Amino acid sequence: MNGPSHLIVAPILIPLVAAAFMLLYDERQRRLKLGIGLLSCALQLLVAVALIIQAKDANGTGNAVSLYLLGDWPSPFGIVLVLDRLAAVMLLMASLVALPALIYAGAVWHRNGQHFAPLFQFLLMGVNGAFLTGDLFNLFVFFEVMLAASYGLLLHGSGRARVGSGLHYIAVNLMAAMLFLLGAALVYGVTGTLNMADLATRVPRLSDADRPLIHTAAVMLSGAFLIKAAIWPLCFWLPNAYGAAAPPVAAVFAILTKVGAYTVIRFGLLVFGPDAGASAGFGADILAVGGLATIAFGMFGVLAAQDLSRMTGNMVLVSSGTVLAVVGLAMEYDNPEMLSGALYYMLASTLAIAALFLLAEPIGRKEGGIAGLLAVTAEAYGGDPEDFDEQEEDAGPAIPGATTLLGISFVLCTLVVAGLPPLAGFVGKLTMLASAVHFASGMPALWGHWALVVLLIVSGLATLIAMARWGIQSLWANDEEPHLPAMEIGGILVLVAAILLLTIKAEPAMRYLENTAEALTQNAVYIGKVMTTAPVGADQP
């Protein structure tokens, strides 16, 4: 390869440049900002697809790790961006959720407050950066970029409920940031490095006196990651915050918990993977138990919730609990097959959850349509409701057959989150169940696997009951046709189409994820690439 592949840094640069451009225009140029934002999201999607292909190696099964040395400092001393299969999959997921959420926001929500469009791009920049970075402190910085943007987005649209839940959300995340800093500093103090691949080579060689310290550091770091991933009992902030957020914001927040899950997978399997000597599998049992508890907690939350956004907020818990439990079990028993099912399930359920957050608003919009909504917002702002009257036409033409379209999308998303055939959620759940039963068959002592099997099935049933109840109330028993702007249903349909594509192309997707999970348990390739890549300018005088 001649020269570095600059494509790796593109997922960070595209939203950064787009957001910087948007700041040049004032708030009246909303359409222009929306256009820039959509362009940026579409570009990110294209880049993510290109990176997915780049992360395959020549024969299509191995893990082609590519490295980008920022500032051309030699690794492991400089900050590196690392692209492997897992990072590429996560990037694709983020851009697949971001584009429809922004299309949806283009109908009404992008004009309900200040700076929606740039904050949205900065959020994506933080998310993409967190997926790509190979440096622990750089990860903290991208986390903070992401969180700072998410604070602004959560408060978008204002109102008492959003400010109240935003207060809790910010306080919880500030505490998480402190934990992250303590952990990262302790890692540096014990091992003298912040590069994750370098760290993975040093942890097995630590002295017995230092080992408790690195474990303490790992506990602090995973505390920060798991608050983001909303593991029980660190998850009580999530349903409130996601339920109160504006629908497109809640949809894109569905990625944020997956950032937490991603960092747990990356850090846990790399640093405490099977090669970690005395520290191998550290904390895996806690992760598994916490994940199982999260599924149970989310399941009861889904049953108890009355409105769809809150219900979906609890489904986020079920989804991230499933992933964390499987990661814990896969780490403890070295079972990549189950991990690939969890990755597929994560992909499908995140798309469906984002779609449900978007669906909640138009289905629930009964009286007054958008005018009523805007009047309420205007009141909260202390603005003049008259200003918003002419904007109703701006939301684009309303389309006929709204209930039918919304109903079909709702049913499809329900099938995915409940894990029923024939859609993608079923494929993911079936893979996890099959490999858990296969692995633990004849061994009742592996109660973690059996608990997972039971909880996966029961949580699917609970989701189905809650969704059917809500669907009957809101779609069947309500003959009022909701006002549905074309852009809103457009965003939802893009998500549904992505789910259908994932289902139709289940075989290649599953094969890609199997190789991804396989690569995650073999760290030698990742570490070797990060530790041996020479700077570009090294051979020049």
Next chain:
Amino acid sequence: MEMILSLSIGVLVASGVWLTLRPRTFQVIIGLCLLSYGVNLFIFAMGRLVTGAAPIMPKGGFVDPDNFADPVPQALVLTAIVISFATTALFLVVIMASRGFTGTDHVDGKERDS
């Protein structure tokens, strides 16, 4: 010196945690400030405590790194200070907005008794 530094970090973090768990928003924000002071000192301490060592190596020739202060924690602490300062400022704005909406400075937006 080690004792003084570790005691002060401990006191800062302990008071920070206690204040963060209090019901008034003002107490929470002061608690978060104290916590971030404690964390920043802790990051500094991770570069090992030395007195009178120069922060930057002179140019040319090999020098013994033991005689110089570790620059990495200094860079980390600078980043951490900037970020925690900015997020705390943002938090302050949200607290003011919450006070405006609810008329109380309780973190839940309502007094417990009412």
